[in-house]
Amino acid sequence: MGMTLTEKILSSRSGGGRLRPGDLIEAGVDFCFANDVTAPLAIREFEKIGVPAVFDRHRVAMVPDHYAPNKDIASAEQCRVMREFAWAHDLPHYYEVGRAGIGHVLLAEEGLVLPGEVFIGADSHTCTHGALGAFSTGVGSSDLAAVMATGELWLRVPETIRFVFKGSPAPWVSGKDLVLHVIGEIGVDGARYRSMEFAGEALRHLSMDERFTITNMVIEAGAKNGIMEPDEVVLDWVEPRARRSFTPVFPDPDAEYAAVREYDAGRIEPVVAAPSSPGNVVPVREAAGVAVDQCFIGACTNGRIDDLRVAAHLLQGRRVHPRTRLMVIPATPRIYRQAMQEGLIETFLDAGASVSTPTCGPCLGGHMGVLAAGEVCVSTSARNFVGRLGHRDSRVYLSGPAVAAATAVMGRLAHPDEVR
Amino acid sequence: MSDPDAREGSAVRFRGTAWKVGDHVDTDAIIPARYLVTTDPTELAEHCFEDMDPALARRIRPGDVLVAGENFGQGSSREHAPVALKAAGIACVVARSYARIFYRNAFNIGLPLLECQDLHGVTESGDIVAVDQVAGTISNETRGTGHQAAPLPEFMRRLVEAGGIIEYARRKVAGRRARS
Ligand code: SF4
Numbered sequence: 001m002g003m004t005l006t007e008k009i010l011s012s013r014s015g016g017g018r019l020r021p022g023d024l025i026e027a028g029v030d031f032c033f034a035n036d037v038t039a040p041l042a043i044r045e046f047e048k049i050g051v052p053a054v055f056d057r058h059r060v061a062m063v064p065d066h067y068a069p070n071k072d073i074a075s076a077e078q079c080r081v082m083r084e085f086a087w088a089h090d091l092p093h094y095y096e097v098g099r100a101g102i103g104h105v106l107l108a109e110e111g112l113v114l115p116g117e118v119f120i121g122a123d124s125h126t127c128t129h130g131a132l133g134a135f136s137t138g139v140g141s142s143d144l145a146a147v148m149a150t151g152e153l154w155l156r157v158p159e160t161i162r163f164v165f166k167g168s169p170a171p172w173v174s175g176k177d178l179v180l181h182v183i184g185e186i187g188v189d190g191a192r193y194r195s196m197e198f199a200g201e202a203l204r205h206l207s208m209d210e211r212f213t214i215t216n217m218v219i220e221a222g223a224k225n226g227i228m229e230p231d232e233v234v235l236d237w238v239e240p241r242a243r244r245s246f247t248p249v250f251p252d253p254d255a256e257y258a259a260v261r262e263y264d265a266g267r268i269e270p271v272v273a274a275p276s277s278p279g280n281v282v283p284v285r286e287a288a289g290v291a292v293d294q295c296f297i298g299a300c301t302n303g304r305i306d307d308l309r310v311a312a313h314l315l316q317g318r319r320v321h322p323r324t325r326l327m328v329i330p331a332t333p334r335i336y337r338q339a340m341q342e343g344l345i346e347t348f349l350d351a352g353a354s355v356s357t358p359t360c361g362p363c364l365g366g367h368m369g370v371l372a373a374g375e376v377c378v379s380t381s382a383r384n385f386v387g388r389l390g391h392r393d394s395r396v397y398l399s400g401p402a403v404a405a406a407t408a409v410m411g412r413l414a415h416p417d418e419v420r
Numbered sequence: 421m422s423d424p425d426a427r428e429g430s431a432v433r434f435r436g437t438a439w440k441v442g443d444h445v446d447t448d449a450i451i452p453a454r455y456l457v458t459t460d461p462t463e464l465a466e467h468c469f470e471d472m473d474p475a476l477a478r479r480i481r482p483g484d485v486l487v488a489g490e491n492f493g494q495g496s497s498r499e500h501a502p503v504a505l506k507a508a509g510i511a512c513v514v515a516r517s518y519a520r521i522f523y524r525n526a527f528n529i530g531l532p533l534l535e536c537q538d539l540h541g542v543t544e545s546g547d548i549v550a551v552d553q554v555a556g557t558i559s560n561e562t563r564g565t566g567h568q569a570a571p572l573p574e575f576m577r578r579l580v581e582a583g584g585i586i587e588y589a590r591r592k593v594a595g596r597r598a599r600s
Contacts, residue, residue, distance in 0.1 A: 024574065024575050024578070037456045037498065038497065038498070038499070040459050041459050041499055041500070044459070045586050048586050048590070049586060049589045049590045049593060050590055050593070050594075051593050066453075066456070067456075067457060071457075072457065074457035074458055075457045078457060078459075122497060123496075123497055124495065124496050124497040124521055138497045138521055139497060139521060139524065139525075140497050140498070140499040140521060140524060140525035140528060141499040141525075142499060142525065142528035142529065142584075142585050142586055143524060143525075143528060143585055145585075145586065145589070146585045146586065146588070146589035149589050149593055150589050150592055150593060152592075154575065154579065154585075156573070156575050188444055188491065188494060189444070189490060189491040189494070189517070189519070192491065192517070192519065192520065193520050219495075222491060222494060222519055222520070224520055277444065364448075364453035364456075364496075365452070365453050365454055366453060366454060366456075383446075383448070383495060383496075385446045385448045385449060385495060386448070386449060386471050386472065387448060387449070387452050387471035388448050388453070392470075392471035392472075
């Protein structure tokens with residue numbers, strides 16, 4: 001029996017032996033990062049380990065994204081701790097505000113996460129990078145501190161579930177709809193401790209941006225990582241960006257899976273995750289009509305250029321409903337610039353949306369669009385837990401960018417067909 | 421805050437009031453993101469479970485036991501969540517299952533977790549629960565029931581024996597330096 005993609009990558013970074021689910025390994029880490037919320041704790045723990053320097057200063061990134069630009073004095077202090085550490089250790093991949101974006105989008109774009117590598121981040125959505133054919137998972141601050149010091153991480157080799165999408169997605173169906181559909185079916189702990197490997201011809205119809213959305217949300221099913229084969233779409237995207245040489249890894253044809261699940265992508269419709277769980281998934285047509293106060297298009301889930309293009313296409317020549325507000329937040333400065341050059345930013349402004357500098361912003365209820373009691377938001381982010389975007393009595397529907405844009409125009413939860 | 425456990429040799433025992441929460445309690449519920457601008461345990465403890473039950477944090481006494489359902493600690497990787505629980509006075513958590521990042525984080529910051537299938541069903545908030553972490557035995561004294569926790573996975577046992585991830589990393593780099 002062969003190995004799954006995750007097993008093969010972990011094997012190559014832990015001595016090359018045959019790995020089975022449940023094996024304990026110490027894997028070499030190719031790259032790691034922390035953000036302004038997790039870095040201060042990681043730095044404090046790192047200092048207890050008693051090493052003068054990080055394992056490789058070219059392989060440790062720090063990104064202010066959650067509460068940056070600093071939203072208040074407390075967050076300014078946290079960003080300062082991270083900045084001073086980055087300067088003291090001369091980290092070339094510290095990104096200052098203005099050059100920073102959401103870590104999970106920025107580091108891939110910068111060519112710092114590559115196929116076949118092991119990538120560890122002190123943030124649960126680090127699983128995003130699996131779309132590149134990398135093993136990528138999130139840890140807490142203490143684990144990250146140990147990685148920063150040693151360049152290695154203890155891992156239990158996960159069982160792998162393979163998800164095969166056949167056919168091609170229907171109109172308006174994006175990577176977000178596919179992944180929400182899966183989470184709705186298997187539940188928020190349906191892949192707990194496991195690896196989710198995605199495959200099938202439908203992936204060929206998805207851009208890298210949509211693929212990142214899929215692996216981004218595997219944590220919402222409890223998975224350790226999500227992963228896809230580095231096919232031509234991946235290699236075409238990575239090659240011009242890569243900062244290091246890399247060796248793509250592919251799953252063995254006779255790999256052993258805990259389960260294989262097949263989907264006909266053509267039968268999946270646009271969906272939302274209704275309040276207050278990413279697993280509470282219903283077709284948009286069933287939820288349509290709910291009055292909506294705010295729409296948010298952005299986050300590490302859907303703040304990429306393709307997401308903004310879909311939204312702008314729906315907003316072109318239209319106005320955001322007078323009783324609704326729309327926030328658009330490009331995930332990185334490069335995406336912001338691209339959106340500007342393509343005229344998307346102008347479309348958003350013409351429609352009456354707000355466009356802000358890259359940040360996690362409203363995704364975690366921190367700043368730039370916090371919800372009041374009783375308010376309803378349609379958000380392209382990854383989580384709609386109670387209080388996640390603001391008051392505990394606010395309610396959040398998760399959707400792809402098309403539904404969020406259509407909803408902004410209609411002022412109520414809407415299927416994109418209602419607008420175009 | 422005084423350490424609530426009674427240490428006898430290597431045994432660690434807890435006895436306290438149980439606080440029961442449901443399935444899939446997420447780390448935003450344990451500590452809302454708006455408080456992640458601090459790493460101060462006391463401040464985090466004040467806001468523990470604030471959006472779920474604003475009165476709960478004030479009712480927890482040092483040494484109390486949190487009894488949870490499935491997938492406890494899902495969501496964000498914030499280590500602030502186990503830190504907040506511990507500083508609020510929770511001596512240990514007994515859940516039916518845990519989300520993986522929370523599981524690692526709790527051990528890393530010294531909050532003991534036990535996995536037990538049947539305690540949750542018989543327990544109500546306010547019951548007195550006693551836990552022997554090493555033997556894995558749990559009793560609900562109010563209901564007169566006894567329970568057995570699943571043994572620690574080998575992975576976690578090795579980490580716990582090493583004194584936690586930071587101590588483990590400290591020894592590893594010291595060993596490397598001695599060799600070089
Ligand atoms: S955008 Fe949201 S989910 Fe993504 S890293 Fe930021 S806070 Fe986390």
